[in-house]
Amino acid sequence: MTGLPMFDNAALTALVDRWRPETHTFHLPCGELTVTLQDVAMILGLPVDGQPVCGNVQPAGWRDMVKMIVGSRPPEPAQDAKDKKPSGVSSAWLAQNFTECPHDAADHVVERYARAWLWHLVGGYLFPDGSGNIVSWMYLPLLGEEWENVGLYSWGSATLAWLYRQLCDACWRSGDHANLGGCAYLLQVWMWERLPVGRPDRFSPRVWQFEDEGSLPTVAFLWRNVRVVTRNAGRRYLFYTNELDCIMQSHVSAIGFEFHMVRTCISQLTFTLCIR
Numbered sequence: 349m350t351g352l353p354m355f356d357n358a359a360l361t362a363l364v365d366r367w368r369p370e371t372h373t374f375h376l377p378c379g380e381l382t383v384t385l386q387d388v389a390m391i392l393g394l395p396v397d398g399q400p401v402c403g404n405v406q407p408a409g410w411r412d413m414v415k416m417i418v419g420s421r422p423p424e425p426a427q428d429a430k431d432k433k434p435s436g437v438s439s440a441w442l443a444q445n446f447t448e449c450p451h452d453a454a455d456h457v458v459e460r461y462a463r464a465w466l467w468h469l470v471g472g473y474l475f476p477d478g479s480g481n482i483v484s485w486m487y488l489p490l491l492g493e494e495w496e497n498v499g500l501y502s503w504g505s506a507t508l509a510w511l512y513r514q515l516c517d518a519c520w521r522s523g524d525h526a527n528l529g530g531c532a533y534l535l536q537v538w539m540w541e542r543l544p545v546g547r548p549d550r551f552s553p554r555v556w557q558f559e560d561e562g563s564l565p566t567v568a569f570l571w572r573n574v575r576v577v578t579r580n581a582g583r584r585y586l587f588y589t590n591e592l593d594c595i596m597q598s599h600v601s602a603i604g605f606e607f608h609m610v611r612t613c614i615s616q617l618t619f620t621l622c623i624r
Contacts, residue, residue, distance in 0.1 A: 359546030
């Protein structure tokens with residue numbers, strides 16, 4: 349996603365190594381920690397109540413469904429492709445077909461571009477898989493409903509559940525090409541907020557540019573202007589692992605966002621923070 353800080357892959361890897369599928373928690377010397385619904389609401393501003401998010405699992409005719417909702421049909425797989433029934437479209441295909449909406453586009457065309465953008469946000473940012481470049485079609489039927497209905501779903505709880513599932517898969521992977529699915533940005537900001545491990549230098553928040561009613565910055569917005577170290581990933585991984593081995597309860601910020609670093613930042617801001 350454009351405008352987001354770079355991931356600290358070494359810090360995330362060290363944290364994922366602490367994940368235990370049996371309890372859905374990170375095991376640390378001071379106890380067990382995990383991402384909660386409150387974290388999701390504060391960091392991403394997503395609703396954590398509402399209708400359950402249930403994706404479509406019937407692959408038959410999914411390309412026709414995509415054409416009906418966004419107006420373009422994904423291409424058929426190549427003859428020599430190993431997977432004849434891919435789970436979605438590539439991010440490159442979405443970017444190629446929906447990068448910029450024409451200025452004189454009709455209302456129905458604008459709506460299709462908006463749904464394609466939302467599809468990319470949901471499938472590529474909130475619910476990505478470990479492949480890193482496939483946007484699943486499973487959630488597209490929900491995004492094709494009336495706009496008022498799209499906001500009635502509990503996107504926050506679904507994002508958290510998907511992150512849990514991807515963490516359970518990732519903790520068993522190994523090798524240089526092992527990837528983490530789920531909303532990694534949620535996990536990254538959660539780690540920066542809760543743990544003094546891999547926390548980057550944070551500069552003054554940028555000006556909030558949106559003036560529409562109900563549009564408020566979230567905790568994630570406070571971490572957009574940071575400087576993330578990216579060199580010597582292997583050495584940093586060992587350093588972060590050693591730091592996690594020494595974590596004490598007094599080091600963990602677990603008393604709530606409103607009483608931790610965010611409160612200090614809010615006192616210096618000229619805008620209201622989204623605290624769902």
